[in-house]
Structures are given as structure tokens and as C-alpha cells.
Amino acid sequence: MSDHSASAPSAQRGLHARELTVRYGGLVANDSVTIDVEPGRVVGLIGPNGAGKTTFVDAVSGFTAAEGEITLDGARIDALPPHERRAAGLSRTWQSGELFGNLSVAENLLVAARTGGWRTLARDIFVRRRRGAGDEVAARALEVVGLDGVADTLARDLTLGQQKLVGVARALAGGAEVLLLDEPAAGLDSMESQAFAARVRSIADSGPGILLIDHDMSLVLGVCDIVTVLEFGKQIFTGTPAEARTDPTVVAAYLGAPVEASHA
Amino acid sequence: MGTFLQFVVLGLGLGSIYIGLGTGLLLVHRATGIINFAQGAMAMWGAYVFAQLRVDGRLVFPIGSIEFARRPTVAVAAVIGLVTAFVLGLVVHYLVFRPVRNAPVLAQVVVSVAVMITLQALVVLRFGANNIDVASILPEGTIHVLDVDLPTREIIMAAIMVVLAAAVWAYLRFTRAGVATRAASENERAAVLMGFSPDRLAAVAQVVAVMIGTISVMLGSSLTGLNPDNYTLLVVPALAVLLVARMESIGVVVVAALLLGAFQSVIGLLVTKSWWPVWAQSGLDQVIPFAVVMVILFVQGKRLPSRGSLQTLRLPDVAIPKLKPIPAVILLVLGVAALSLTTGTYRFGVTTSIIVMLLALSYVVITGYLGQISLAQGAFAGAAGFCLSKVTTEWGVPFPLSLILCALVATALGMLVALPAFRIRGAQLAIITIAAALAIERFVFNNYTLTPPEGNPIADATLLGLNLGVREGRDLSRMAFSLMVLVVAAILVWVFIRVASGDTGRTFLAVRANERAAASSGINVRKTKLIGFAISAFIAGIAGCLIGFSRGQLSAESFTVFAGLQVLAVAYLGGITSVGGAIVAGVLGPLGIVYVLLRGVFDLGEYYPLISGLGLILTAILNPVGIAGATREQVDWVRSKLRRGPAAGPSAETGSAAPRKEPSRV
Numbered sequence: 001m002s003d004h005s006a007s008a009p010s011a012q013r014g015l016h017a018r019e020l021t022v023r024y025g026g027l028v029a030n031d032s033v034t035i036d037v038e039p040g041r042v043v044g045l046i047g048p049n050g051a052g053k054t055t056f057v058d059a060v061s062g063f064t065a066a067e068g069e070i071t072l073d074g075a076r077i078d079a080l081p082p083h084e085r086r087a088a089g090l091s092r093t094w095q096s097g098e099l100f101g102n103l104s105v106a107e108n109l110l111v112a113a114r115t116g117g118w119r120t121l122a123r124d125i126f127v128r129r130r131r132g133a134g135d136e137v138a139a140r141a142l143e144v145v146g147l148d149g150v151a152d153t154l155a156r157d158l159t160l161g162q163q164k165l166v167g168v169a170r171a172l173a174g175g176a177e178v179l180l181l182d183e184p185a186a187g188l189d190s191m192e193s194q195a196f197a198a199r200v201r202s203i204a205d206s207g208p209g210i211l212l213i214d215h216d217m218s219l220v221l222g223v224c225d226i227v228t229v230l231e232f233g234k235q236i237f238t239g240t241p242a243e244a245r246t247d248p249t250v251v252a253a254y255l256g257a258p259v260e261a262s263h264a
Numbered sequence: 265m266g267t268f269l270q271f272v273v274l275g276l277g278l279g280s281i282y283i284g285l286g287t288g289l290l291l292v293h294r295a296t297g298i299i300n301f302a303q304g305a306m307a308m309w310g311a312y313v314f315a316q317l318r319v320d321g322r323l324v325f326p327i328g329s330i331e332f333a334r335r336p337t338v339a340v341a342a343v344i345g346l347v348t349a350f351v352l353g354l355v356v357h358y359l360v361f362r363p364v365r366n367a368p369v370l371a372q373v374v375v376s377v378a379v380m381i382t383l384q385a386l387v388v389l390r391f392g393a394n395n396i397d398v399a400s401i402l403p404e405g406t407i408h409v410l411d412v413d414l415p416t417r418e419i420i421m422a423a424i425m426v427v428l429a430a431a432v433w434a435y436l437r438f439t440r441a442g443v444a445t446r447a448a449s450e451n452e453r454a455a456v457l458m459g460f461s462p463d464r465l466a467a468v469a470q471v472v473a474v475m476i477g478t479i480s481v482m483l484g485s486s487l488t489g490l491n492p493d494n495y496t497l498l499v500v501p502a503l504a505v506l507l508v509a510r511m512e513s514i515g516v517v518v519v520a521a522l523l524l525g526a527f528q529s530v531i532g533l534l535v536t537k538s539w540w541p542v543w544a545q546s547g548l549d550q551v552i553p554f555a556v557v558m559v560i561l562f563v564q565g566k567r568l569p570s571r572g573s574l575q576t577l578r579l580p581d582v583a584i585p586k587l588k589p590i591p592a593v594i595l596l597v598l599g600v601a602a603l604s605l606t607t608g609t610y611r612f613g614v615t616t617s618i619i620v621m622l623l624a625l626s627y628v629v630i631t632g633y634l635g636q637i638s639l640a641q642g643a644f645a646g647a648a649g650f651c652l653s654k655v656t657t658e659w660g661v662p663f664p665l666s667l668i669l670c671a672l673v674a675t676a677l678g679m680l681v682a683l684p685a686f687r688i689r690g691a692q693l694a695i696i697t698i699a700a701a702l703a704i705e706r707f708v709f710n711n712y713t714l715t716p717p718e719g720n721p722i723a724d725a726t727l728l729g730l731n732l733g734v735r736e737g738r739d740l741s742r743m744a745f746s747l748m749v750l751v752v753a754a755i756l757v758w759v760f761i762r763v764a765s766g767d768t769g770r771t772f773l774a775v776r777a778n779e780r781a782a783a784s785s786g787i788n789v790r791k792t793k794l795i796g797f798a799i800s801a802f803i804a805g806i807a808g809c810l811i812g813f814s815r816g817q818l819s820a821e822s823f824t825v826f827a828g829l830q831v832l833a834v835a836y837l838g839g840i841t842s843v844g845g846a847i848v849a850g851v852l853g854p855l856g857i858v859y860v861l862l863r864g865v866f867d868l869g870e871y872y873p874l875i876s877g878l879g880l881i882l883t884a885i886l887n888p889v890g891i892a893g894a895t896r897e898q899v900d901w902v903r904s905k906l907r908r909g910p911a912a913g914p915s916a917e918t919g920s921a922a923p924r925k926e927p928s929r930v
Contacts, residue, residue, distance in 0.1 A: 061784060086786035098781035100774050102581050107770055112785040116771035116792055121799075124766030125759055170785060 012074035014038035014209045015060070015090065015178040020068035022052070022059050022233075029055040030066065031233045037178050037209035042200060044224035044241070045213045048253065051230040053213045054095060057180045060211075061085055061092040073177060083115070089177030093170075093184055097163040101156030105147075105166050106138035108155050113137045113174040141169040146199055160187035165196075178209045185214050197223040221245065229253065266412040271533040272526045277418040277487045279525025280425040284480020285502035286509070286517040287429045288473030293511050294436070295445050295462075295469030298361055298372045299691040301698070302379035304499035307477025308492065309352055309383055312391050314345030314482050315398045315490055324390050338401050345482060346475055353474035357467045363885045365466070369690040373637055374836050375884045377694075380496060381829050382877030387492040389874060400486035421483045426518055428476050433514040435472075445469060497825065500702050501528075503695045504553040507560045528552060543713040547706025554703035557696050561688055582632065582773060582841045583896065585761045595847075596754060602857075603746045612734075612741040613860030615814060618753045621850025622807035624835035625760060625843065626800045632841035633769060634796035635776030636685050639698040640678075642828020644801040645808030646709055648674040649823060652812045653720035663725035663732065667752070671805035677704075678801020679794055686790045689779075701825050709820040721817040734814050749810055756803055757843055763799065772796055830854045830873065833880035839892030848891045852876070 015037040022030040029052045037043045045053050059066035062082035070078040077085050086092075100108050113134070114120065138151050145165045150158065155166060164184050171179055181200070185193045197219050204210050214220050220227065221241040229237040229244065231253045237244060244250050285303050292300045300306075316324050318341050321332040336344070356379060364375050402420050406413040436442040441460060448455035448462045455462045481495060488494075501524055509516035528549040535545040602614045623645060630638045651670040655661045661669060684696045708714055724733030725748065734745040763769055774782040775792050783789050812818050834853045839845025852858050854872065863869025887894055 063780065063784070081788075082783040083786050083788045086784060092784050094781065094784070098778055098784075100777040100781065102777050103770070103773055107773075110767070111770055111774040111782070111787065114767040114770070115786040115788070116768050116795070117788070118791075118795065120767045120771075121763065121795055124763050124768045129766070174786060 012071065014041070014073065015211070016069075016071045017056075017060055018069040018071075020056065020059055020066050020070070022055050022064055022066045029233050030059060030230075031235075032068070033228075033230065033233075033235050035211070035228055035235075035238075037211050039177070039207060039209050040204050041226065042204045042210045042212055042224045044220040044227040045211055045230065046215075046217070046220055046227060047230035050232075052233040053230055054182055055233075056230070057092055057182050057211070057213065061090060061180060086112075087115070089175065090180070091171040091176035091178070092180040093164070093167040093182055095182045095186070097160070097167050099155035099158075099163055099166055099170070101154065103155060104152050105142070105155055105158070106134065106151040108166060109138040109141045109170050109173040110134045112170045113141075115174075137173060141173040142166075144172055144199070144203060145169045146195065161189075161192055164188070172203070172208075176208050178211070179203070180211045180213075182213050183215065184212070185216050185219055193219055267533065268530065269410070269412050270414060271529045273414045273418050275418075275526035275529025276422040276522055277484055277525065278528060279522035280418070280421045281480045281484040281498060282502050282505050282521035282525055283422075283425040283429050283518055284477045284484075285499060286505040286521050287432050287514055288477040289499075289502055289506045290509065290511060290514060290517055291432060291436075291445075291469045291473045292466075293506070295448060295466040296361060296365055298365070298376065299503070299506075299695065300361075300379075300473075301373065301376040301499055301503075301694070302356070302383060303473065303477055303502065305380045305383035305387075305496040306352060306356060306474050307349070307481045308387060308490070308495040310345040310349030310474070310478035311481035311485050311495075312387055312396070312490060313348045314341050314478075315396050315485060316391060317341040317344060318399065319396065326386055326390065342401075342482065346478060349474045349478035350471055353471035354467060356474075357470040360881055360885070361470065362463065362466070365463075367884075370631065370635075370637055371884050373691050373694045374832070375881060377639070377829055378833060378877050378880035378884060380499070381826060381833060382874060382881060384492050384496045384826065385873035385877055387496075389870065391490075391492070393492060395489040395491045396485075397489045398485045402483065402486065417487070421487075422522060424483065425480055428479065429514055429518050432472065432476065436514070441465060441468070493824075493826065497702060500550075500695075500699050501553040504557045504560075504699065507557055507692070507695065524553065524556065543711065546711040546713075547703065547708075550706040551703045554696075554699040557699045558684065561684055561692070561696060582764075584765050584769065585843055586765060587758070587761050592754075592758075596750070599750050599754075600747070603743065603750065608741055609860055609864065610857070611743075611746060612814070613855070613857040615741065615746045615749050616860075617850040617853060617856035617858075618746075618749050619807050619810045619814065619850075620831060620834070620853030620856050621846050622753055622756060622803055622810070623831045624838060624846040624849035624853065625757065626804040626807065627832060627835040627840060628842065628846050629760065629764075629772075629803065630796055630800035631835075632845075633764060633772040633776065634793065634800075635689075635772075636793065636796065637690065637694040637697070638681070638797070638800065639694055639825075639829065639832065640681055640701040640704070641800070641804045642823050642825060642831065643701040643704040644674040644678050644681075644804040645811065645828075646818075646823025647677050647704065648805030648808035649722075649812040649818050650709065650715055650720055652809045653715075653722050653818055656723035656725075657721055660723075663727050666725070667806060667809050670809050671802050674805025674808065675798045675802045678797040678804070681801075682794050682797035685793050685797065698825065701828060705820065705823070705825055709823060715818075715820065717819075719817045719819060722812045722815070724816070725813055732813075734816060745813070749814075752806065752810065756806060760799075760803070760843065768795065826873075827854060830876055833876050837876070837879050837883045837891060839894075842892050842896070844892035844896065852879075 017035050019032040019034055020030050021032050033056055035043065045056065047053055055064060058064035060070055062080060062085045072088050072090050077088055077090065100111060142148060142151060145168050147162060147165050150162065155163065158166065164187055168181060168184055185196050188196055193216055200210060200212060200223050212220060212224060221244065224241055227239065227241050227244045228235060229250050236253060237247055237250045285307060289300060289303050292298060313324060316322050317336050321335040323330040323332065323344060360375055360379055364371050400417060402417045405416045407416055436446055440458065444455040444458045444460040445465045447458065448465055455465060505517055505520045505524060508520040531548050531552065534540055535548060603611055606614055623641060626641050630636050648670040651673045652666060655666045655669055681697060681700050685693055724731065726732055730744065732744050732748045734742060736742055771787050771792050774787060775789055779789050811822065815822065831853060834849040835846065837852060838848030850856055859869065859872050862872055
């Protein structure tokens with residue numbers, strides 16, 4: 001597993017983004033980036049500020065126009081709008097949380113689990129409701145990220161760290177094949193961060209592939225199977241965390257000192 | 265060709281007014297980020313003062329007036345009119361717009377709509393609802409160009425307005441204050457760094473905007489006479505012009521304004537031709553601004569610059585409603601009691617209140633839950649009402665079916681109006697919905713081939729042999745009709761609570777809070793908006809049908825844009841996010857029970873539009889959660905005190921704390 005590289009898309013399962021290019025005016029924010037996230041794997045995406053990490057997530061999840069090919073479990077999804085990518089099983093979180101502040105945590109999760117539509121409308125009007133039917137959905141998603149006792153709290157009343165975790169739970173609610181986590185650990189202290197790393201691992205072990213963006217090197221290098229490094233929109237390295245620590249380009253671009261992160 | 269050219273030049277008169285209003289709109293938007301729907305109404309006041317001075321030498325104030333012994337000269341009257349405009353601009357800025365300068369877009373739109381209906385009502389009260397004919401202050405005559413005699417008035421007027429617009433352009437372009445104003449529209453701190461108070465700059469912009477608008481209306485009124493409704497609503501084509509200019513280019517405002525005026529004038533010529541279809545003669549001049557707005561929004565869509573777009577539409581919190589049998593029964597009993605204890609006019613007032621409650625509920629759906637600003641609810645109601653006339657008298661469709669059928673017509677219309685909401689939001693959506701409403705009013709409701717001027721009778725409803733008609737003999741407000749209205753309203757409220765407390769309501773609130781996050785959670789934002797507009801228009805359509813039944817016949821005056829805006833006013837006043845707010849709105853609403861009491865007991869009926877406008881201004885500034893919301897907060901506070909002891913305080917926070925964010929790209 002450790003010598004897996006991005007150039008070997010052996011299985012079609014999971015997310016495969018091929019040569020993704022994003023341009024903002026004259027600026028190339030992503031220059032032919034290729035990343036594979038297979039089921040059960042945790043792939044790290046790191047790079048300095050402005051390297052194009054969030055742009056990549058936006059492009060894959062459909063919030064930014066991009067050239068290139070994106071498949072999820074073998075099916076092309078690059079022409080789909082964001083909500084259909086989500087329905088297909090590609091889920092993301094946001095750097096700034098982006099919870100529905102005016103809804104409770106449980107309702108935030110139910111939004112993702114039950115996305116509405118004309119049939120939902122008819123059901124709302126005509127079908128008798130089971131009391132507390134949504135509670136289990138919310139409870140399960142919260143358990144996975146290790147939050148309890150907050151289901152009825154308004155999302156905006158949570159701490160930033162809690163909001164990030166609810167964001168992850170929301171991305172999981174309703175099922176996901178691949179999770180794109182955009183700096184989910186920012187705002188967590190180092191203890192919480194380690195606990196979070198363990199959760200990311202266990203989520204991946206339960207099935208979904210995960211793309212993890214974070215600034216916390218010990219988190220990324222400790223939990224990921226594969227690491228991709230972006231610099232100025234270009235993919236300068238893909239390999240195992242061990243290789244990343246010693247790779248001269250990565251060290252020069254980002255890590256600074258090769259041993260610093262190895263305590264993880 | 266000659267006639268064509270003459271009509272083009274005649275249209276420059278209207279175009280000149282659009283220059284005046286459009287330049288003012290642009291200036292205010294640049295300085296404050298607010299789109300001022302009251303621009304036309306504000307420009308009208310000074311022009312009315314000017315006109316009245318010239319007619320009979322009376323200087324009219326909002327309260328009281330002074331009679332001059334001799335009629336003042338045109339110059340003196342003009343100066344007085346402009347001083348009035350100056351003062352009006354200052355007053356409105358400091359008392360109304362300044363307090364909401366950092367408020368959510370919805371509050372800003374509502375405030376400017378409130379100023380608009382307040383001033384319109386004030387003009388009606390102080391100067392009368394009828395046309396005032398004004399002698400031209402420009403020399404009449406013609407010049408001979410290309411073998412055609414062209415009117416000079418319009419040409420001179422256009423020249424004056426172009427010069428004034430150029431002066432505003434130069435102010436923004438070359439003076440330090442103007443540059444700071446432009447900078448302030450991006451970032452208020454930039455203006456501060458340049459040594460200007462953004463607030464002072466905004467006051468200057470507001471005053472200049474009112475004055476240039478007033479000049480254009482003073483000049484223009486000599487072409488058409490002054491009319492409170494028409495001049496108030498001239499803001500709609502001016503808003504179209506503003507959008508064409510992408511809210512930033514005065515040059516484009518001038519060109520687009522003149523083109524639109526000329527185009528409308530030429531359309532006026534074309535519809536008189538024998539080959540022009542009769543059904544398309546009426547109101548086409550209003551369809552054009554609407555079409556222009558649509559095309560612009562679809563072509564430019566996201567690229568329209570807007571300060572408001574950086575901010576989500578922050579709204580009062582929603583307490584998700586629950587179906588509670590006891591309060592429901594109490595309300596129904598109260599309703600029945602109110603109906604059975606009254607007769608005649610008063611029972612009719614209570615019945616109307618129930619109908620207005622439904623209209624307000626349609627705003628609760630679209631604005632309170634979904635966060636979209638629609639100013640077209642009155643038009644949805646009207647469409648259903650006129651449809652009811654056809655369906656009951658010509659096709660003989662029986663009662664409950666006729667109601668549902670016509671409400672579905674309104675639903676279809678609502679879904680059509682939802683399409684622009686796919687791409688735009690906030691104040692721009694308000695522009696397109698008011699343009700749509702005006703187009704529907706002029707093109708459909710005022711169209712004699714569709715809605716005959718001799719009246720659109722509606723057959724009384726009967727159900728299983730039971731007469732549900734509103735009148736019988738000398739009884740002008742039958743109990744059977746009122747109970748039917750109550751039952752229909754109760755069913756709709758029940759449906760609303762089911763939807764609002766269900767999965768659909770939650771998706772609405774998610775879209776309201778954050779479209780981008782909603783899309784990433786798997787919500788189809790467009791479909792959700794479509795559903796919201798559909799439900800809202802359905803409820804409005806039912807209300808329109810009930811209005812139809814209650815009147816027995818309809819005319820275009822039954823569903824004016826202003827009536828729709830007045831309902832928005834009371835809906836916001838009551839509380840735009842709850843059923844309780846809709847009920848308060850119904851009680852306070854136009855022609856409802858409070859209105860009837862005002863008219864019958866206190867003889868204040870004619871002041872109703874003014875009072876509701878002023879009430880709305882105060883609510884939007886001081887108490888955005890509305891009466892019902894404020895009451896609920898107090899009840900919650902008392903409850904929490906009782907439960908947890910005196911330590912627990914009220915929740916002061918009313919807006920969502922969701923961070924400012926970019927609009928989504930869905």
C-alpha cells in the first residue's frame with residue numbers, strides 16, 4: 001500500500017481527478033492536477049497558502065469551472081452540478097464551516113440526509129410523520145465524529161472546532177463514497193487534533209476514501225496513506241508520507257526542515 | 265419615417281426622467297449600497313410642491329400649508345421645489361437610510377419600499393389622487409430637421425438632463441469627494457482614509473439624487489401632468505436602466521434611458537397600427553422594461569456588481585412551527601367568534617383580514633423561509649382572481665375545483681418568476697419581481713381584451729347545494745361565505761405548518777442561510793426555489809380567488825402593485841417569519857378589521873396607507889422581527905425566567921451569525 005502512486009489508477013472505484021486545470025482570468029490556480037482517492041484511503045493534500053488546495057476541492061465538488069476529467073466510481077461527474085455530485089457520493093466540507101447557523105446541529109445534518117424535492121413536499125403534506133425519525137440519523141453522524149450533547153444546539157452557538165466537526169458529520173450524513181475535508185482540524189487544539197486524526201482513520205476504515213487538506217503537518221503525515229504537494233497550482237510531489245519527509249522538492253517548498261514533522 | 269422620428273423625439277421626454285431617476289439611483293447605490301425603490305416617489309414630492317405653487321400659489325408641507333397672495337414666478341417656485349427636495353433628501357437619509365446602512369438587504373429593500381408607499385400616500389393625501397395638469401416651463405415649438413417638424417421641448421429637456429448627468433459623472437470622476445464616494449462603495453474604510461466621512465458622502469449623494477430626480481420630474485410633468493401612482497412607479501423602468509448600466513456607468517444610464525424612452529414612445533405609435541394585434545396593445549410599454557431587465561440579468565447574471573451579494577440575506581430567526589391542537593382550536597374559535605359577533609361592514613373586515621393573512625403567509629414562505637424578496641405576490645393573487653372570473657362565469661367550474669384551478673394558474677406564474685431567482689438574489693430579485701408585477705398589471709389586468717372594462721363578474725360559490733355567496737338580499741356579508749374563507753384559510757395554514765416543519769421547510773431554511781453550503785449538502789437550490797415560489801404563489805392565488813369571491817367582480821384596481829406592496833408592509837410589520845406574524849398582518853392589513861375600525865370609528869380611513877407606510881419604516885429600522893417576533897421573544901424570555909430563575913437573559917441576537925460569504929455558483 002505504501003508504494004502506491006497516483007499514476008496507477010488500477011481500480012475505478014473512488015474518486016479519480018485527471019489533469020484538472022482551473023484558470024481564474026490569467027492565473028492558473030490548478031495546473032493539470034491528478035489525484036486519486038480510493039475507498040478506504042486517506043490522501044493528504046498539502047502546500048503553502050495560495051497553492052490551490054481549496055481551488056482543487058472547489059473544482060472537484062463543482063463550485064469552480066475546471067478542465068479535465070473527474071470520475072467517481074467509474075462514472076464521469078465533471079459535468080454535474082454540485083448537488084448531483086453530492087448525490088453521487090462526493091461530499092465536501094468548507095474551510096469556514098459554512099453551517100446553517102440558524103438551524104440546530106441535528107437539523108444541519110438532516111438537511112444533508114433529506115434534500116427535498118417535489119415528492120418530499122407531497123410527503124410533508126400528506127404522510128403522517130414518525131416522531132423523532134430524524135434523531136437517529138443525526139445521532140449516528142455525530143457519533144462518528146465524536147460529538148455528543150450538541151444535537152439541539154444552534155450551529156452558530158458552537159465553538160469553531162465543534163463547527164468543523166459538525167461540518168464533517170454533515171458531509172457524512174446521507175452517505176458518502178469520498179470525503180473532501182478542507183482544513184477540518186483548523187481551530188482544534190493538539191489533543192483534539194490527534195483524536196480527530198484517529199477518527200479520520202476510522203472513517204476511512206469503514207469505507208469512504210478521504211482527501212484531507214490541512215496545515216497541521218503531524219496530522220497529515222501521520223494519518224495519510226499518500227500525500228500530494230501543490231505549489232503555485234502545480235503538483236510537485238505525490239508519494240508516501242515517509243517519502244515526502246525526505247523529498248528535496250517538498251522540503252524546499254513547504255516543510256522547511258526534514259525532521260520537524262517526524263514526531264507524529 | 266417622419267412620424268417615426270417625431271415619436272422618437274417625443275420619447276426623449278420620458279427618457280429624460282429616466283436619466284434623472286437612474287442617475288440618482290446610481291449615485292445612491294454607489295454611496296450606500298442601497299437600491300432606493302423610493303427614488304421616483306422622492307423626486308415627485310418636490311415637483312408636486314412646484315406644481316401646486318404654480319397652480320394656486322399654495323406651498324404645501326406634509327402637514328399644513330402656506331398660501332401666497334400672488335402666485336410665485338416659475339423661478340421662485342422652482343427654487344422652493346428644489347429646497348423641498350434638498351430637505352427631503354436629508355431627512356430621508358438621516359432618519360431612514362442611515363439607520364439601516366449596515367442592515368441586511370431585505371431590511372434595506374423593505375425600508376425603501378416603505379418610503380415609497382409612504383410618500384405616495386402622502387402625495388395622495390396632500391395633493392389628491394388625480395392628475396394635476398402643469399403648464400410647460402420649456403418653450404413649446406418645433407424645429408425643422410430632415411423635412412420633419414420635431415418638438416423642441418423634449419430636445420431641450422433631454423439636453424438639460426444630459427448636462428446634469430454629466431455634472432454628476434464629473435463629480436464622481438474628478439472631485440476627491442466623488443472618488444471617495446466610489447471608493448466607499450467598495451470599502452468604507454477607503455473613504456475614511458481619504459479624509460471623508462462615508463456618512464456625509466452618502467448624505468450628499470442622497471440629496472443630489474433627489475434634486476436631479478426632482479428637476480427631471482418638474483420638467484417632465486409639463487409633458488404628462490403629475491400623477492402619484494405613475495411617477496412613483498417610474499422608478500421601475502429607471503431600475504431597468506440602472507441594471508443595464510451595471511450600476512456603475514452614468515454614460516450608459518444616459519444612453520439606455522433615452523433609448524428606453526424613445527422605444528416606449530415608438531411602441532405607443534406602433535400599437536395604433538391596424539396590423540398590430542389588439543390583445544397586445546395595452547401595457548406594452550411596461551413589458552419592455554421587464555424584458556430588458558430579464559435579458560440583462562440572464563446575459564450578465566453573476567457579473568452584476570453588488571455590495572449586497574457579499575452578504576447573505578440575514579433575516580430574523582425562524583421558530584419551526586408545530587401543530588398544536590389547543591392553540592389551533594383557540595384561534596379557530598376566536599375566528600368564528602369574531603365573525604359571528606359582527607355583521608355587515610365589520611364582518612366583511614374580519615373576513616378580509618383572514619384573506620390578507622393568507623397573502624401575508626405567502627410572503628412568509630418566500631421571504632421568511634426561503635429568503636427571496638418577491639414584490640410580485642399581488643400580481644399572483646390578481647392572476648388567480650381574473651382567472652376565477654373566467655372559470656366560474658364562462659366555464660361554470662364548480663367551487664372547490666375553481667379555487668384550486670385558479671391557484672394553480674398563479675402557481676405557474678410564480679414558477680415563471682422564480683426563474684430569474686436562479687441567478688440573482690437580494691435587491692436585484694426585488695427589482696425583477698416588481699418589474700414583473702408591473703408588467704402583469706399593465707399588460708394583463710389592464711388589458712381590455714383579457715379583462716373587460718365593464719367588469720369581470722365572479723359567480724358565487726356553492727357547495728353541495730349550500731350557497732357560499734358573500735351577499736344575499738340586504739345581507740352584504742353572509743356568515744356562510746365568511747366561514748368558507750375561514751375553513752380555506754385554516755386548511756392552508758395547516759398545510760403550511762406541515763411543510764414548514766417538514767423536510768421541505770428545512771431545505772428552505774438551509775437555502776436561506778447559505779446557498780453554497782446547501783448545494784454541497786446535496787440540495788438542488790434551483791428546484792428548492794421553484795418549490796418555494798410555487799407554494800407561495802399558490803397561497804397568494806387562493807387569497808386572490810377569495811378576494812374575487814368577496815367582491816363578486818374584479819377590476820384592475822383590485823390588484824395594484826401598491827396593494828401588493830402594502831401587504832408586504834404589513835407582513836413585515838407583523839413578522840415575516842411566522843404564522844403569528846401573518847395573523848397580525850391580516851388584522852392590520854389593507855381593508856382588514858383595523859382599517860374598517862379606523863374608517864368607521866375614527867374616520868381615519870384615508871390615512872391608512874400613510875400609517876401603514878410609516879409603521880413599516882419604523883418596524884424595519886427598530887424591530888426587524890416584527891410584532892409577532894417581538895412578542896415571542898418576550899414570551900420566551902418570561903418562560904426562561906420562570907424556568908431557570910432570573911439569571912437567564914433574553915436572546916438578543918436576531919440575525920444569523922453565518923459568516924459573510926460569496927454567492928454560490930450554482
